Amino acid sequence: MECRALQIELRAAGSNPRKLEGYAATFGVETRIGDFVETIRVGAFAASLASGRDIIALSDHDATRVLGRTKSGTLRLSEDTRGLQFSLDLPDTTAARDLLALAERGDLGGASFGFKAQDEKWSGNRRELRAIELHEISIVQSWPAYSNTKVEARGRLSAEAPHAGLSRTLNKWRP
Numbered sequence: 001m002e003c004r005a006l007q008i009e010l011r012a013a014g015s016n017p018r019k020l021e022g023y024a025a026t027f028g029v030e031t032r033i034g035d036f037v038e039t040i041r042v043g044a045f046a047a048s049l050a051s052g053r054d055i056i057a058l059s060d061h062d063a064t065r066v067l068g069r070t071k072s073g074t075l076r077l078s079e080d081t082r083g084l085q086f087s088l089d090l091p092d093t094t095a096a097r098d099l100l101a102l103a104e105r106g107d108l109g110g111a112s113f114g115f116k117a118q119d120e121k122w123s124g125n126r127r128e129l130r131a132i133e134l135h136e137i138s139i140v141q142s143w144p145a146y147s148n149t150k151v152e153a154r155g156r157l158s159a160e161a162p163h164a165g166l167s168r169t170l171n172k173w174r175p
Contacts, residue, residue, distance in 0.1 A: 018090040018100065024111045024137040026083035036125045040132070045084050047118070048134040049077055057088050058138045061114060065095040067139065075137070084113065086137055099139050109142035 059065035068074035119131035
């Protein structure tokens with residue numbers, strides 16, 4: 001299984017205090033993976049999403065830190081023209097509380113996804129992912145690979161959260 005991490009944008013607002021929303025992958029964005037450049041074609045996740053298979057949301061690809069899953073309805077996934085969109089209802093666990101606190105501060109590194117390529121096209125050192133078997137998405141704390149993705153922390157506006165409603169774009173670190 002391969003994993004890809006993505007840059008995120010954070011916006012804290014709304015009425016659900018324990019929800020993350022955004023894009024786990026974006027289409028047509030070039031990213032360098034080792035010695036090759038990769039892009040994802042529009043519609044690459046369609047067959048995987050239509051299959052009805054259970055897809056999980058994790059913290060940092062750690063299977064012991066489950067945040068939600070499609071089977072239970074706590075993770076909702078869909079494709080649009082921009083990419084793979086997600087909505088995640090966070091559980092009341094230590095891992096989820098920690099992630100939410102990092103999201104509210106603007107400290108998260110990005111979103112990521114674990115997959116197997118079902119259809120890909122290689123041209124020299126360029127790879128286009130045409131069909132992806134999606135296994136999981138993850139909220140990661142550092143070093144995204146793909147840019148132009150988005151995660152929003154949804155929470156109540158309150159005196160305890162004076163910056164709720166503000167938008168921050170996190171800077172991508174590259175070695």
